[in-house]
Amino acid sequence: MVITLNRTQNKGTNSGNESTRVDEFKKRMLQWSNPVEFVNNMYSSHPGDEFTEYFVEVFGE
């Protein structure tokens, strides 16, 4: 079953392929164990090399 959003998810400037990939990344974010893994306070830089798993898992192949 393909997950689709029913209103404006695909609206805008993203192409179809881009939207599919963005949706896949979004699914991975929603399933990540720590729901605020990347969320930081606005003045922070993101943690360094020790905490790269999130990006590899969410945006990797």
Add this chain to the structure above:
Amino acid sequence: MSIEPTWDDLFEQWKKRIDNLILEHPMQIISWEATRRCNLNCLHCGSPAEDADHAEELTTEEIVGAFEQIAQDFDTSRFRHINITGGEPFVRKDLLEVLRRISQRPYYRNIDIQTNGIVLADHPELFDELKQCGVTGIGVSIDGLEDAHDSFRRAPGSFAKVFKAARLAVEHGFTVTVGMVAHSKNVDQIPDFFELVRNEINPRIFRILTLDPQGRTEIDSDYLLSPDGLRQVIDFLRTEYGKSSPTYAEPSVTMVEMGCGGWMGKELEGTFRPMIFHCIAGIINLGILYDGKLASCSNISREFIEGDLRTERIKTIWDTRYQRYRESGWKKTGECVDCGEWEFCHGGPMHTRGIRRTGRCLSRTRDRALCTSGDYSSA
């Protein structure tokens, strides 16, 4: 046969994890406002020096003692990192001494510093020392192209210095964030500015912050974004994120994001920045302000002070005084009352809240709350 979850299923699971995190509220991030003093006098500053009593600034021994106390009382296995903000942190003469001492503990060796870059540009020898003290991230603020930045900062030449500092930080291997405050006078520059930053600095993160009515920015300021201006910001981010996010696993790629910019709705979240947003203030984030007052982050209205580390133990305050961040029904006013997504955002980022001036969410566009996904979708 397994059935794949629907979006609603996924968001419900995500919400349960948020609810559990709120219930548990493990302290993982310490935001230390090192000082309110600054070597610039920016037009938009949210933490202006004139609102502070600098004689009350924590001493070297007091702030080192606070980190020691936290190490004794909290579960250090949960720590993630320390954010150092200001004011301008590098005007504290003892900054390196503080860093040297606290970073003796291995869980205090993931530190990032938010700076205007002036001192680092003039003293590049500091980068090596910072690395030795556990600093991994440098965040700089650049608010558009040279003229826009220098006029907003009220400091000719500041663009060149911050640009130099950011490039040097990348060269020295720090995780660098370039933060841009988007406002009505620079919003048109965002695409060109982003290209310049990506090509000439190549930071890990290009973060857009929307200007909020805090500090020197009044709630009726002409600089606040209009709803159309906000839409420009989101459109830029969606377009760039859509193109480049498949490469974000590679550390040398510049990611775009909107920092702490509020809950944008289930449809937009996860499509324009590499996260699903929920405010972490008072849930996993502790704010130590320049004078030892405790808050939920360092960028928050001083109406929300939960205690004073000079008079009470930090753990006691964290455990007993932060209910407003963990039971957020009091924020359900105004536009939030009829929003169908309250249970996901719980009222959005705390830094947009203020009692003194409005008693409700300090909307970040001139007309209305920024967060409404319907507002964007109806364009």
